[in-house]
Amino acid sequence: MPDFSTDEEKTPFRDVTHYNNFYEFGTGKEDPSRYAGEMVVDPWSVTVEGECDRPGTYSIDDLVKPLDYEERIYRLRCVEAWSMVIPWIGIPLADLIKRFEPNSRAKYVYFETLQDPEHMRGQRSVFSTIDWPYREGLRMDEAMNELSFMAFGLYGKALPKQNGAPMRLVVPWKYGFKSIKSIVRIRFQETQPETSWNMIAPQEYGFYSNVNPEVDHPRWSQKRERRLPSSLLSTNWIDTRKFNGYGEQVAHLYKGMDLKKYY
């Protein structure tokens, strides 16, 4: 089996778990680590529905149990122009999806994050423009790509709540917000799903959101990124690579597509 892991220097565990975005707990980078403890992840079940032969409600144990974990050390490129290298633990998304037996009408797969304002303070904010729950989606061939990964852990440990416990997506060639956290619903559908950031600002965040240095975010350049941890003495700029450096695995998915139009 090919090894998809990078040998770049990993971002320390402390930074991965204490500096990230999870707006369900606030918009600050420390808010997730501070407040995600309030989220209830046990028991946890995932509703699988739509165009598939095995819909139903699966407990997280059912989803996790019969499978062999792998470690994948992936680059994560945030749309905000910083990046990390994270060792995830999990399974190929394709293996999980196959168990639900999607049918021929399943052109897209849609994911949804838990909605629980009582335990997720960001969802209680009256000034938030996100229409909860947080939604994401992939085209079926993207979801079945060998790189798409469902993570249950990082750094050899169970996924911390702030990083999307108990189960989150990791799509390393797309901007980080596509890698939806704390998933409670998976739906196979024929039409392109609505996705949260695209709903808020369609001119800034497209459905595809592939990492692409040639297409700037309207408010900032995407040509470079700060590899974290950075420091004041060396900001650690690196050039952003198309598809976050995973072009060999995924470029064929977009053959013939104008990536400036389908950003």
Add this chain to the structure above:
Amino acid sequence: MPLFRLLVFAGALLPFALLVMDAFGGRLGPDPGERLTERLGLLAFQCLLVTLFMTPLSRWTGSPVWIRVRRMLGLFAFFYAVLHLLAFLQFVIGWEDLWVAFTKRPYIVFGTIALLLMCPLAITSTRGMMRRLGRSWKPLHRLIYPALVFAWLHFLWQARSDVGEMMAYAVIAIVLLVVRVYWFGWRTLVPLRRA
């Protein structure tokens, strides 16, 4: 009186000292440049608001002490805004694509306009310049109002999803502007015009 001024000076410099300590202590997180830039910008904006509090305070309390620290606070706002810009150039965009940044990105343009509006105020803040400018000093210094508005737009334009903090600052700014209109008429908000 000198003691009061000293206290205000120390109070306005304290956040900077804390920031420097955090920077040297490695307490700015894994992306310290971004954090530093953000905190300097917020400090500049807060100083601007505090500066604008001085006139209403002196009217409420009937004491002139507030007016005597107003210039110093305004200069602190300018100081933090300049550091904010430098930190932004160094840590956030790394001195690249400057032309695009300063012409095409509205939030950067707005922030730059706010800072440019503050420049003449900082330059003409000395006693000598006040004397030289005479009656036109006051209308010139009303540029602080558009500077505040542009700074706020600069702030708002960076919001991604939660605008609560910006709205809180907007309420404070609006109160500060409205009391002036109430006391002195809307013309006091118009810069560069003789009252």
